[in-house]
Amino acid sequence: MVSKSDIENFWTRGDIFSRVHQAMSDAGLINKKLNIEDLFPIDQYHARGIAATVDLGKRMPIKKNQRILDIGCGLGGPARYYANEYECIITGIDITPSFIEIGNEFNKITSMSNKVELKIGNGEILDFENETFDGAYSQHVTMNISNREKFFTEAFRVLKKDGFFAFTEHGLGQEGDPIFPLPWADSSEMSFLLPPQKTISILKDTGFSDIKIIETADKYISGYEKLIKLKTENKNPVLGIHVIGGDSMNERSTNSMKSIKENRTLPFEIVCKK
Numbered sequence: 001m002v003s004k005s006d007i008e009n010f011w012t013r014g015d016i017f018s019r020v021h022q023a024m025s026d027a028g029l030i031n032k033k034l035n036i037e038d039l040f041p042i043d044q045y046h047a048r049g050i051a052a053t054v055d056l057g058k059r060m061p062i063k064k065n066q067r068i069l070d071i072g073c074g075l076g077g078p079a080r081y082y083a084n085e086y087e088c089i090i091t092g093i094d095i096t097p098s099f100i101e102i103g104n105e106f107n108k109i110t111s112m113s114n115k116v117e118l119k120i121g122n123g124e125i126l127d128f129e130n131e132t133f134d135g136a137y138s139q140h141v142t143m144n145i146s147n148r149e150k151f152f153t154e155a156f157r158v159l160k161k162d163g164f165f166a167f168t169e170h171g172l173g174q175e176g177d178p179i180f181p182l183p184w185a186d187s188s189e190m191s192f193l194l195p196p197q198k199t200i201s202i203l204k205d206t207g208f209s210d211i212k213i214i215e216t217a218d219k220y221i222s223g224y225e226k227l228i229k230l231k232t233e234n235k236n237p238v239l240g241i242h243v244i245g246g247d248s249m250n251e252r253s254t255n256s257m258k259s260i261k262e263n264r265t266l267p268f269e270i271v272c273k274k
Contacts, residue, residue: 002190003026004095010186011096012086020102023243031104036080037108040104041239043077043106047253049241052216053078056137059214059271060166061187062086066134069093069158071151072141075244076103076116082137083115091133093121097273113217116176128153133158138167143184146192149201152206165208166271168216170256171196172265178259182213183245183252196268203272211272224257 022041024030029038040050043174048055056078062068064087070079073092076099083090090163094100107113121127123138124147136155156166168182172193184193194202196213203211228250231237242249259265 007190008096009086010190011244011246012098013244014108016098016244017102019073019243021244021253023239027238028084028132032109033111034109034187036077036084036112039077039106039110039239041237042241043075043080044105045074045077045241045244045255046168047220047227047241050077050081051223052125052219053081054164055219056139056168056269057082057085059269060135060137060213061164062088062135064088067091067132069126069133069155071126071136071138071155073118074099074139076106076118078137078139079103079116079118080107080110080112083112088115090116091122091128092116092118093126094118095120095122119123120246122170124150124154124255126158128155128158131160131163131195134160134164135164135166137165140168140170140184141167141182142169142199143193144190148192149206152202156206156274161274162273163274165274166269168267169199170260170265170267171199172257173263175263176263179255181248181252182256182259183249193265196266199270204271207262208272208274211270214268216269216270221257223261224260227253228257 015132044050066088068088068090070092073079073094076092079090079092103118107116172195180187
């Protein structure tokens with residue numbers, strides 16, 4: 001069984017605070033009030049970066065002043081983008097304390113603390129009352145969730161009637177078994193991929209309806225190719241997901257791209273409602 005310290009060590013890859021501070025300093029962003037756009041290169045911790053966040057946002061029926069839950073918020077980049085773009089209030093939870101600490105500092109320097117609250121939490125045991133939120137989303141979190149039924153049930157519970165739930169994940173492809181290490185797991189011990197149809201089946205059993213799925217493999221292959229090309233040409237930007245992911249990020253990204261191309265994994269987006 002993976003311990004909390006194992007999870008923290010996997011996601012932080014050593015002294016994440018020093019790496020982030022150094023990158024921010026090199027980018028000339030220390031001791032300044034920033035716009036949320038200034039942090040897009042570092043706070044959108046997934047292969048396609050802000051583009052993936054924007055795409056999912058266009059599919060979510062977010063309305064002004066709604067309360068939205070981000071399950072597995074990371075550094076809070078998507079939460080800040082959605083709160084700013086759709087004028088909603090977002091609560092983000094993540095199991096990694098370092099992400100929450102850095103994310104809340106990012107909220108302060110972008111003047112978003114009044115719209116985005118980030119705190120330590122577990123998606124399988126949400127610390128909220130029933131029917132608290134108008135909507136919820138999760139970006140590339142479910143691959144690490146062994147009990148998908150519990151995760152979806154908790155999301156369903158905290159949503160108001162007719163609330164939406166949206167998420168992105170890498171599903172298990174027809175060829176099965178991805179190539180490790182990956183951006184979300186160094187080994188199968190932390191990876192719990194399911195075929196897309198199994199995911200849809202669990203959502204239906206949980207009570208979700210109007211389930212819409214879009215496959216995004218081509219977009220992710222393109223995103224990974226851009227990341228890998230920058231590394232190969234020694235053109236890593238000062239700010240990038242390599243700052244968070246550490247030295248092994250290139251290898252993990254390469255394996256994820258190969259896994260998609262070989263139909264071992266299948267990225268997709270889902271939007272459904274309670």
